Amino acid sequence: MKPVKVGLLGLGTVGGGTVTVLARNAVEISRRAGRGIEISHAAARAYDPDRIQGLDRIGRIGDDAFAIVNDPDVQIVVELIGGYSPARELVLQAIANGKHVVTANKALIATHGNEIFAAARDRGVMVGFEAAVAGGIPIIKALREGLAANHIEWIAGIINGTGNFILTEMRDKQRDFADVLAEAQALGYAEADPTFDIEGIDAAHKLTILSSLAFGVPLRFEHCFTEGIAKVGALDVAYAAELGYRIKHLGITRRSAGGIELRVHPTLIPERRLIANVDGVMNAVLVKGDAVGPTLYYGAGAGALPTASAVVADLVDVVRTLTTDPSNRVPHLAFQPDELADIPSLPMEAVQTAYYLRLSALDQPGVMARIASILADQGISIEAIKQKEPAEGETHVPLVMLTHRVIERQMNTAIAQIEALDSVQGEVTRIRMETLSG
Amino acid sequence: MKPVKVGLLGLGTVGGGTVTVLARNAVEISRRAGRGIEISHAAARAYDPDRIQGLDRIGRIGDDAFAIVNDPDVQIVVELIGGYSPARELVLQAIANGKHVVTANKALIATHGNEIFAAARDRGVMVGFEAAVAGGIPIIKALREGLAANHIEWIAGIINGTGNFILTEMRDKQRDFADVLAEAQALGYAEADPTFDIEGIDAAHKLTILSSLAFGVPLRFEHCFTEGIAKVGALDVAYAAELGYRIKHLGITRRSAGGIELRVHPTLIPERRLIANVDGVMNAVLVKGDAVGPTLYYGAGAGALPTASAVVADLVDVVRTLTTDPSNRVPHLAFQPDELADIPSLPMEAVQTAYYLRLSALDQPGVMARIASILADQGISIEAIKQKEPAEGETHVPLVMLTHRVIERQMNTAIAQIEALDSVQGEVTRIRMETLSG
Numbered sequence: 001m002k003p004v005k006v007g008l009l010g011l012g013t014v015g016g017g018t019v020t021v022l023a024r025n026a027v028e029i030s031r032r033a034g035r036g037i038e039i040s041h042a043a044a045r046a047y048d049p050d051r052i053q054g055l056d057r058i059g060r061i062g063d064d065a066f067a068i069v070n071d072p073d074v075q076i077v078v079e080l081i082g083g084y085s086p087a088r089e090l091v092l093q094a095i096a097n098g099k100h101v102v103t104a105n106k107a108l109i110a111t112h113g114n115e116i117f118a119a120a121r122d123r124g125v126m127v128g129f130e131a132a133v134a135g136g137i138p139i140i141k142a143l144r145e146g147l148a149a150n151h152i153e154w155i156a157g158i159i160n161g162t163g164n165f166i167l168t169e170m171r172d173k174q175r176d177f178a179d180v181l182a183e184a185q186a187l188g189y190a191e192a193d194p195t196f197d198i199e200g201i202d203a204a205h206k207l208t209i210l211s212s213l214a215f216g217v218p219l220r221f222e223h224c225f226t227e228g229i230a231k232v233g234a235l236d237v238a239y240a241a242e243l244g245y246r247i248k249h250l251g252i253t254r255r256s257a258g259g260i261e262l263r264v265h266p267t268l269i270p271e272r273r274l275i276a277n278v279d280g281v282m283n284a285v286l287v288k289g290d291a292v293g294p295t296l297y298y299g300a301g302a303g304a305l306p307t308a309s310a311v312v313a314d315l316v317d318v319v320r321t322l323t324t325d326p327s328n329r330v331p332h333l334a335f336q337p338d339e340l341a342d343i344p345s346l347p348m349e350a351v352q353t354a355y356y357l358r359l360s361a362l363d364q365p366g367v368m369a370r371i372a373s374i375l376a377d378q379g380i381s382i383e384a385i386k387q388k389e390p391a392e393g394e395t396h397v398p399l400v401m402l403t404h405r406v407i408e409r410q411m412n413t414a415i416a417q418i419e420a421l422d423s424v425q426g427e428v429t430r431i432r433m434e435t436l437s438g
Numbered sequence: 439m440k441p442v443k444v445g446l447l448g449l450g451t452v453g454g455g456t457v458t459v460l461a462r463n464a465v466e467i468s469r470r471a472g473r474g475i476e477i478s479h480a481a482a483r484a485y486d487p488d489r490i491q492g493l494d495r496i497g498r499i500g501d502d503a504f505a506i507v508n509d510p511d512v513q514i515v516v517e518l519i520g521g522y523s524p525a526r527e528l529v530l531q532a533i534a535n536g537k538h539v540v541t542a543n544k545a546l547i548a549t550h551g552n553e554i555f556a557a558a559r560d561r562g563v564m565v566g567f568e569a570a571v572a573g574g575i576p577i578i579k580a581l582r583e584g585l586a587a588n589h590i591e592w593i594a595g596i597i598n599g600t601g602n603f604i605l606t607e608m609r610d611k612q613r614d615f616a617d618v619l620a621e622a623q624a625l626g627y628a629e630a631d632p633t634f635d636i637e638g639i640d641a642a643h644k645l646t647i648l649s650s651l652a653f654g655v656p657l658r659f660e661h662c663f664t665e666g667i668a669k670v671g672a673l674d675v676a677y678a679a680e681l682g683y684r685i686k687h688l689g690i691t692r693r694s695a696g697g698i699e700l701r702v703h704p705t706l707i708p709e710r711r712l713i714a715n716v717d718g719v720m721n722a723v724l725v726k727g728d729a730v731g732p733t734l735y736y737g738a739g740a741g742a743l744p745t746a747s748a749v750v751a752d753l754v755d756v757v758r759t760l761t762t763d764p765s766n767r768v769p770h771l772a773f774q775p776d777e778l779a780d781i782p783s784l785p786m787e788a789v790q791t792a793y794y795l796r797l798s799a800l801d802q803p804g805v806m807a808r809i810a811s812i813l814a815d816q817g818i819s820i821e822a823i824k825q826k827e828p829a830e831g832e833t834h835v836p837l838v839m840l841t842h843r844v845i846e847r848q849m850n851t852a853i854a855q856i857e858a859l860d861s862v863q864g865e866v867t868r869i870r871m872e873t874l875s876g
Contacts, residue, residue: 017729021587021729024589024728024729025587025588025589025728025729028588028589028654029586029587031654032586032654033586100765113770113771117770117771117775118775120770121766121770121775124763124765124766125765126765127770130584135730136727136729136730136731136733137730137733138579138580138583138584138585138733141576141579141580141583141584142576142579142580142584143772144768144769144772145576145579145751145754145755145768146568146576146579146580146748146751147576147747147751148467148470148471148750148751148754148755148772149459149463149467149746149747149748149749149750149751149753149754150463150466150747151462151463151466156872156874212771212772213771213772214772215779215781216466216469216470216771216772216773216777216778216779217778217779217780217781218771218778218780219771220783223783225786225789231867232869233867235796235836236794236796236867236869239794239796239824239836239838240794240869242824243794243822243824243838243840245794245871247869250872252872255781256784256789256790258782258784258788259781259782259783259784259788260781260782260783260784261783261784261789262783262784263786263789265869265870266869266870267869267870267871267872268794268840268869268870268871268872269871269872269873269874270873270874270875273874274712274715274716274736275874277712277715278712286874289574289747290462290463290743291455291459291462291463291574291743291744291746291747291750292573292574292575292737292738292743292744292747292748293574293737293738293743293744294737294738294874295574295575295576295735295736295737295738296734296735296736296737297733297734297735297736298712298733298734298735298736299730299731299732299733299734300730300731300732300733305728305729305730305731306729306730306731308587308729309585309587309588309727309729309730310584310587310730311587312586312587312729313583313584313585313586313587315587316583316586316587317583317586321764321765321767325562326759326760326764326767327538327562327563327564327759328559328562329759329764329767330582330583331582332551332555332558332559332565333551333555333650333651333654333656333657334581334582334586334650334651334652334654335654337555337556337559339654340654340655340656341653341654341655342655342656343653343655343693343697343698344696344697344698345658345661345697345698345699345700346694346696346697346698346699346700347663348663348701350696350697351663351694351699351701352694356674356677356678356681356683356706358673358674358677384681386677386680386681398673398677400677400681402681402706429669429671429674431670431674431678431685431703431704431705431706432703432704432705432706433683433705433706433707434594434688434690434705434706434707435707435708436594436707436708436711436713436724436732437708437711438726
């Protein structure tokens with residue numbers, strides 16, 4: 001089957017990321033979608049060709065965005081220009097021309113979404129906007145589909161990475177707001193004009209969208225109460241910590257007796273909550289449903305590739321709908337049935353992990369050296385050792401070690417040799433260890 | 439449009455929960471799905487009619503499960519019996535009869551999924567199994583759709599609530615495994631025969647499913663390495679903590695050079711990781727994609743209503759596909775466009791929250807009493823007060839208060855009155871506070 005043809009508006013951060021993800025993961029994406037996805041036509045005023053991997057796969061690059069929404073070959077328009085205008089006109093024109101649309105534009109959806117969705121419905125086209133809220137976290141899909149059984153009670157989200165980075169730095173380093181903001185700007189985490197981020201307007205756009213998805217009301221950005229983080233002092237962060245709280249810039253929407261709350265403001269939350277421990281530029285959205293209880297969705301809320309992850313997920317959604325019969329729209333195992341691969345399973349003996357080891361060794365000179373030499377012979381290096389004091393009258397002491405990563409087979413050999421030592425009592429307790437970072 | 443007719447197999451914990459959710463949220467669910475969902479026929483050997491809310495809405499309850507999969511009126515069969523047989527025969531018969539299937543049965547999918555999906559594909563019906571992994575967390579949807587742009591690198595999950603409850607209790611209370619297990623059984627968190635949970639078999643079923651979704655390989659439960667938590671000692675939990683680690687029973691699947699790792703075992707992980715702080719019976723799945731980076735999905739992994747949340751989400755998925763044209767399958771704002779409600783937005787003045795207040799007050803007798811009396815007059819009660827020592831030569835001291843929940847309007851009044859006091863210097867800093875628990 002021929003690839004689906006996509007027209008791309010914008011080759012900035014997210015546009016470039018989208019080109020890269022579509023190029024890099026082209027095979028896997030088409031194994032999932034049932035069909036290739038090709039950017040046949042892109043438009044950008046200016047872009048840096050050296051910084052975008054996969055640019056050579058784009059059919060044609062011009063500078064006229066309207067040429068794309070009017071290009072009869074383009075089936076799906078991806079709008080990554082941002083802002084209100086001409087994004088609104090471009091999206092409406094694409095819809096009028098019968099094209100599906102995918103956008104990452106939270107300002108556009110929050111303020112013109114009602115109009116855009118009505119037009120899309122009339123014309124029978126899809127508008128995907130997963131990338132508009134919380135970057136790569138599939139929170140829109142979770143709310144619209146995954147939690148569809150629930151009466152949603154409230155949502156609280158850290159949905160602006162810049163604001164969260166600033167508050168995290170203020171806490172970790174006891175620094176003042178202005179100071180951290182300057183650093184964030186230098187690092188590129190904050191815009192030269194940071195108003196949208198630190199005043200909460202960006203978060204308000206996203207919260208407006210989440211609120212409508214949760215409660216089934218039209219988008220009403222103008223009803224959102226917004227308070228920024230500029231007035232939070234280093235002192236407040238410290239006092240909150242003394243009382244067992246963290247300060248986060250939250251977007252909160254709640255269904256209460258008098259109506260729907262829609263508010264963005266700095267908020268003290270108990271430090272034991274998982275969301276209180278979401279730090280730096282990361283985002284998280286906590287959703288309370290009556291059936292499911294609290295669920296939390298965490299990940300990167302911005303950046304080229306994370307946001308592109310959501311843009312391309314929307315593309316796959318559209319392509320699956322265009323391509324397959326409805327009952328097989330989403331393959332049972334994510335990949336099309338004839339695209340399942342026969343990658344072998346790795347036997348446990350061949351798996352590489354780090355280890356925690358605990359054993360009971362004779363409290364005598366030379367014992368530790370013997371153990372260390374057995375480990376070294378198997379290529380196992382030790383990251384940390386803790387030797388405990390012997391209990392009164394005990395000749396053996398507990399010895400605890402953390403090792404670096406090694407193939408399990410070698411660890412098995414080493415453990416068998418250690419257990420065979422006269423100076424070691426009983427079995428070696430072994431628990432695998434993972435950093436979960438790579 | 440007439441409601442979709444569902445046949446329900448099983449009225450146990452999850453079956454009862456499904457009946458309850460469909461009854462309780464009937465209006466909201468049909469506003470989302472575009473059509474009502476009706477249980478026209480259910481089968482159970484035994485059930486407790488007094489414990490299931492909404493039972494009166496079921497058309498007919500019998501004890502013959504095969505009568506349901508052969509009932510020509512039933513369009514979707516929900517299998518909540520569990521186990522391998524007769525669940526497998528029932529599901530295959532339902533598919534052969536052209537019915538869509540929704541199941542929460544992880545053992546069935548992990549071991550017979552390949553056969554079931556092939557049959558479903560031949561017959562052109564859908565098989566939903568969101569509830570089979572991590573209960574109410576929409577992790578299958580996230581992997582199959584939300585992260586479809588990514589090359590998935592690895593997944594690590596806390597996917598058995600019983601095991602996590604035991605390890606959490608061992609750490610929090612320095613108790614031994616056997617001891618905590620007995621308590622978990624008494625509380626109903628662990629089965630009388632806890633083998634499936636504590637040996638990791640249940641987790642292995644779920645991990646097998648996640649691995650196939652991530653890497654596009656057939657289901658291969660028999661390749662999963664499984665080690666239980668029985669050998670983890672209270673001592674190991676304590677030593678790990680001293681070294682900055684927590685022990686969790688993780689399911690890990692990773693694409694490494696030699697093949698796919700598929701393993702369930704106790705694992706030390708750094709305590710700073712979000713997933714290390716997932717405690718009690720809660721589940722969480724951490725997914726690393728090449729584009730999106732790490733994302734985490736957290737929520738209740740078991741229980742009547744959370745699991746029913748996933749079952750009903752699958753039902754809504756099927757109903758949306760059966761009912762609407764493909765392009766409008768999922769409404770833009772989650773609810774069908776003609777079902778959006780005009781619930782008012784609550785003005786900020788009418789919102790109720792707790793507050794953190796900080797002010798600078800004269801260090802004199804009577805000042806605190808004045809402030810407390812202003813708050814009391816507005817019906818604001820104080821939860822905590824911290825008064826700091828005055829700095830050398832300062833006549834004013836910082837005063838920090840946490841209040842209970844109050845309407846914002848009253849707090850505004852109180853703050854205006856406090857700021858008008860001669861004994862208070864400058865403005866009152868006010869930050870809202872939320873427990874995020876209710």
